[in-house]
Amino acid sequence: MEAYSRVTGKVAPLDRGDVDTDQIIPAVHLKRVERSGYGEFLFERWRSLPNGERDPDFVLNDPRFRGATILATGRNFGCGSSREHAAWALQDYGFRVVIAPSFADIFRNNCYQNGILPVVLPENIVRGIVENAQAAVDYEVTADLEQCTVSDSEGLRVEFAIDAFRRECLLHGWDTIQLTLKQEDLIAAYEQARDTPPGYTQR
Amino acid sequence: MPKTMFEKIWERHVVVQDAGQPALLYVDLHLVHEVTSAQAFEGLRLANRRVRRPDLTVATIDHNVPTTNRSLPIADPFSRAQVNALIRNAEESGITLYDMHSAGQGIVHIIGPEQGYTQPGMIIVCGDSHTSTHGAFGALAFGIGTSEVEHVLATQCIRQAPPRTMEIRADGNLHYGVTSKDLILAIIGKIGVGGATGHLVEYTGDAIRSLSMEGRMTVCNMSIEAGARAGMIAPDDVTSAYLRDRPQAPQGEAFDAAVERWKQLHTDEDAAFDTVAQIDASAVAPMVTWGTNPGMVVSITDRVPDPASFPAAADRMAAERALEYMALEPGTRMENIPIDRVFIGSCANSRLEDLRAAAAVVKGKHVAPGVSALVVPGSTAIKQQAEAEGLDGIFKDANFEWRESGCSMCLAMNPDRLEPTERCASTSNRNFEGRQGPDASGEPSDGCRGCDRRPFRGRA
Ligand code: SF4
Secondary structure, eight states: OOOOOEEEEEEEEEOOSSOBHHHHSOGGGGGOOOSSOOGGGTTHHHHBOTTSSBOTTSGGGSGGGTTOOEEEEOSSBTBSOOOTHHHHHHHHHTOOEEEESOBOHHHHHHHHTTTOEEEEOOHHHHHHHHHHHHHOTTOEEEEETTTTEEEETTSOEEEOOOOHHHHHHHHHTOOHHHHHHTTHHHHHHHHHHOSSOSSSOOO | OOOOHHHHHHHHTEEEOOTTSOEEEEOSEEEEESTTTHHHHHHHHHTTOOOSOGGGEEEEOOSSOOSSOTTSOOSSHHHHHHHHHHHHHHHHHTOEEEOTTOTTOBOHHHHHHHHTOOOTTOEEEESSGGGGGGGGGTOEEEEOOHHHHHHHHHHSEEEEOOOEEEEEEEESOOOTTOOHHHHHHHHHHHHOTTTTTTEEEEEESHHHHTSOHHHHHHHHHGGGGGTOSEEEOOOOHHHHHHHTTOTTSOOHHHHHHHHHHHTTOSOOTTOOOSEEEEEEGGGOOOEEEOSSSTTSEEETTSBOOOGGGOSSHHHHHHHHHHHHHHTOOTTOBGGGOOOSEEEEOTTTSOSHHHHHHHHHHHTTOOOOTTOEEEEOOSBHHHHHHHHHTTHHHHHHHTTEEEOOSSSGGGTTOSSOOOOTTOEEEEOSSOOOTTTTSTTOEEOOOOOHHHHHTGGGTOOO
């Protein structure tokens, strides 16, 4: 995974709460066995009208937000299904940061695994970012993972909290499987030491 | 120091705990299905890694399978390729696979318990959010993404920061005709779809203790719909009676020894949870959802709410959008909402007990004209047991279709799906937009009984 430090970019405001992963990427696109190519299906149902045409009112169809690398949205983003395809679709579309008052747990983990930074900020600050993005064409936000800050072109500067381990992994682009495999001897020792062997085969 | 059940299980599974880092936990059982695993196996292959413990990994095919004639190949080429990928991956890695034609096939969260793989005290993971179901046995069970699936395949471990803990206490007795599904929907309605985010939930209280294993599984299944990392119920006699003689459970003396160990798992009397919520089970009525998430729920005798009645602006906006999608008017009596389809199935409610309850309501009646109704048992074994009891005949006589097992119209990856604008009463767990078919309105999540009464009324 690519190392991550700082992203400055346009913000797409998706002013909705409880956005579930079925909306981020519908299940019909989960039949593919690849990791890439999901961006074109991102928010597919909201991007088009029932007649198949693009919905001009949907934020990602608005030319002002073309090229946005930051998504600002409502509480509990990414709830529902565990599908990592949701993170793959956001990443493939070009998003590197999602800012929300809260995230669903599995989705948040999936973001870390794919070089997307999920930033939790207080509701009123997220609201301010959403409104600024809607109001000004040249509005930009910077998410700085080194400093753990979010700042914007209007003078905002706030800190955000992030799990120290996840931060390190993102900053260095570490492969977490490789990290764990370095501790293989400890895993083997654990397997040996358990009073009942691991697993269901306790017969 | 007194400990919660969660803490006891967690501590027992810590392989490495470095200061300031998430714990590396050992996984006892890794369940795998076709939709979230192909990229993980491919990742292993590219990195030249192998599956560490194929013996602790169990796979099934459930999401893509057709529920009609299984002797034919899967028609959809993408579904077929995905299924074939899992067959190949399981074979190459030496993983037990319950394939489409196996007697043990079924929805992953149904067959884990049914075969006896799921046991108290375990850590269980699966690339599927409803893995929380297995917590009904007093296991710590949670859903993970595909990258984490790859991590577990390679290492049999998972990295986790400890969640906060939450007790949800349900005291009092459920009234006749009120099911565990109604109870959990009432809980989600109360705490909200993000109400348990970041938390591990333990359900306690008489109302929980008096549930069957099937009912407990429904409660834990829906934990994720409140955002919980996992849901758990302490094991007791009901748990061990369910597991005794299951093929993968310990047998004979080993079983008795296991039961003794399971008895130690319960939360100690003075152990503290970070959060506590309570619900009076005797005040719960049959529940049904009116909107596009499982928290948008009222009792069946209630009416579609007016968005203006929600104090918070975000909730008002969400309710307006939901009603527009569902094509519902505020104030409409829930019982008077016309439906086009009925779906009885999914890992929330497709076990034998659910089918029996549904059949008891259906018996001697007929699906209303213009409504089509589908029963999809959760596993091939359940289907066979139901047939042995004659339940299939009851459903067929009432004009229900009786199908092979799988996820089916719960997420419409196979040919079972709603047409645009169709409205469906469903026993599944999610009523998200488009979940059961593009632009269709699922109106799921009601307790089994609440829902199968309505097809007879049809477009009243
Ligand atoms: S039945 Fe539905 S919720 Fe359960 S595993 Fe299948 S798709 Fe997921």
